[in-house]
Amino acid sequence: STLYNEAEFLLRTELRETRNYMLILRSIAGGYRTVGEINSYTNMDKSMVSKYIDILLSLELISYEIPFGETEKFRKRLYYINDNYLKFWFRYILPNRTGIENSNYLEVARKIENDFSQFAGEQFEYLMRELIMDGILGRSFTTVSRWWGKVGNNTGKNIEEIDIVAYSDTRDEILFCECKWTNKKVSYKIIEELIRKSKWLLNKYNNSKVSYAVFSKSGFDFNTDTLEKNIIAMDLKGIENALYK
Incomplete structure (x- = not known):
């Protein structure tokens, strides 16, 4: 519970328009990792998504990967969250806030347990x-x-x-x-x-x-x-x- 709001507090300290950044980070944590996928998930303008991603990259909150052997010109980059706490928070805490705050702890825990093997594998x-x-x-x-x-x-x-x-x-x-x-x-x-x-x-x-x-x-x-x-x-x-x- 000590770290329950830490991710949101961190973003509000560093960034304006926090909601948009949180939406992008949630999409990345949920497996929507290209600019196109993030754009579809967030329903934001593609140019704005690119702008927010550039800022997250500059703050080293996210990084990207390209396939082995490709150059930096490769366009379909996959983005990922750098910090393990933020990865967990945006994948499991933010999407389940309603359940947590309504004290549906067992249901939320079950959702996490069902997915955690895939998360750990990544x-x-x-x-x-x-x-x-x-x-x-x-x-x-x-x-x-x-x-x-x-x-x-x-x-x-x-x-x-x-x-x-x-x-x-x-x-x-x-x-x-x-x-x-x-x-x-x-x-x-x-x-x-x-x-x-x-x-x-x-x-x-x-x-x-x-x-x-x-x-x-x-x-x-x-x-x-x-x-x-x-x-x-x-x-x-x-x-x-x-x-x-």
């Missing part, structure tokens, strides 16, 4: 990006980001995604990773699927050293000791051991 991806950048795999990388895009003859709306793609220009090594925050053990099919998806990017990195990694909350249903040298499978205990060895 944060798990961001965490692993930071740890890879910091050298948790025993080596550093120059760039670490997510990748998404249409591939092959895919002319529909469906796109392929890879949770993390990292590259080291000093070693000319490219790393492909998947992060799984589920209560089920990960099967080897996840690695096979990761290798399949990586082929579309490898057309640009024909001579690079290639490695793969899968990070899993609940472990794996195969023997990780028999994997090829360029494939890493790491559960939470393995991540902990790598951090504190």
Whole structure:
């Protein structure tokens, strides 16, 4: 309860037209992450949405990501909230204020519990990006980001995604990773699927050293000791051991 109004207080201290900023942040927290999606969710003029986003970026309240390998000219950027408290507040507290203030705590808690695994999975991806950048795999990388895009003859709306793609220009090594925050053990099919998806990017990195990694909350249903040298499978205990060895 101490932090119940902290997010709104912070924005009112820093910004005018607080309601519009809160609406944009709520849309981002709810998964509406491109300018077009934010515009549709907020029903604000597109130029105004862009103006507010620029201010939020300048205050470092939000950041954006573009697919691995794309330049800063890439237009369909995905925006995300930087601070974990604000992410949680705009995803779970603001939309449920009526329920909270009417003391419907169990109903609100149930809504959060039903969605929290997905929320935690998203944060798990961001965490692993930071740890890879910091050298948790025993080596550093120059760039670490997510990748998404249409591939092959895919002319529909469906796109392929890879949770993390990292590259080291000093070693000319490219790393492909998947992060799984589920209560089920990960099967080897996840690695096979990761290798399949990586082929579309490898057309640009024909001579690079290639490695793969899968990070899993609940472990794996195969023997990780028999994997090829360029494939890493790491559960939470393995991540902990790598951090504190």
